[in-house]
Amino acid sequence: MIRRLLPLLPLTALVAGCQGIQTSGDDAGRDSAIIRDLLVTFTIVTAIFFVAVMAFLIAAYWRRGGKRQDGISDEDGVSHERSLRLGFFFWVGAVGGALTVLTLASYFTDRGLAQANPDNKPVLSIALTGNQWWWDVQYHYEDPSKNIRTANEIHLPVGIPAMIYLQSNDVIHSFWVPNLAGKQDLIPGRVNDIVLMPRRVGHYRAQCAEYCGLQHAHMALDVFVDTPADFAKWEAAQEQPAPQPTTPLAQAGYAYFMSRECSTCHNITGTTASATVGPDLTHVASRATIAAGTLPMNRGSLYAWIADPQGVKPGNNMPYVGLNADELHAVEAYLETLK
């Protein structure tokens, strides 16, 4: 029997998929922890019933086992009718009880998720705007001079609720950080919201969860849950305008960026580039990825992206500019300085 089940053993390796930077079985956020508790409750209750049903089936299978001697009458079955009836009542009671447990568990999960900010803590306010195919991120503070604009990456301090206001510029997108919470859609022309309550420091990955066009799969968002000290450091760094280029190469890149196609769409705070069509590049080199999680942030990726964005992410809205080699070197060198 056991030997027959052995080939199924590798299936348990699937459980290894239940951890990592993008998984819904995590408890790194308040919402995802509540949902996980419900999932565990359901799994345990249904597993008990599965085992019970299987036990009955196996018992029924072994019960007679060709032991009938007369071939017709079944005295054995009838004589146990009383215990069968008892068993039946017990079974109905168990099913009714389990259904009540599951219904109550669902109800309390729903109530738990409905409490946006039960302890009435101070809230971080973030406006997240979906675009084909990247995320525009704006941190809003009471003092507007402290506002931060970035793209494709959010940082959250651990233990502080973050109120995320969701909007879209073009089509319906959906915001989903499975490690922290459930999904919420971004609908053009209206503002949705979701509260993230991160509980564990870490790097997580969010993904657009509503098909939004050609590069839907390449519309990811890096989510960093930082310690309060790290978050304050990140905040202070992001509030600064972009550093001035110092090397001649970076200065040439700066000159090209400000006078040519780049500044038609991109913003770099502290310079004359102030467009809002494309992602904000003020501290682009400090981010973990470029092009909404498409490539890791490094020199090679930057070169590839600037040289031919359509080769890396076909259909995205950054055009092929046609830089010559010198211009490419210069612009890449300048972007590298934007830490």
Place this chain on the structure above:
Amino acid sequence: MSSLFPASAALLCTFFLLAGCDREERGLRHQAKAETMAFVPSGDPRANDYQNNAFQLSQGQRLFGWMNCVGCHSHGGGGMGPPLMDNKWRYGGRMEDIVYTILNGRPNGMPPFKGRVTQQQAWQLAAYVHSLSIQTRKDVLGARTEEMSNVEPPTLQSPRTPINEPPAPGHAPGK
């Protein structure tokens, strides 16, 4: 009955051939190459590719908002700049003329966008501007627009024959 079955099955299978009928070529991977060619002021081979391609036209419509063309031309109705929906053209209404206007600018306020938008974007914009006076194929035009408008959807309007109307000297921009 049995003789009809293979015939009807074969007929049904021919419908799968329709899957081979692409509406248009989007050419995402090939755009880079095409833009290395020089601009031809008359009879540029790209004119037809861009003006009869729904994707390029809708990209042009996006750019029309992003590049703030609406700031002067409104959504085709005109304002500080001349209207683009009517059939009157001061500097020519062919695709090549519109691309030239976008890249090099025109007197009395139209700024040059050379070096600010790419060649490809200029062609996409031109395709959209060209379509505002319904000179594009009907199946390429968008059926609706995002902004408020009191005109019928482009697909329900009839084409307007272009008229060349040079600007009067010293004439103020606009209508």
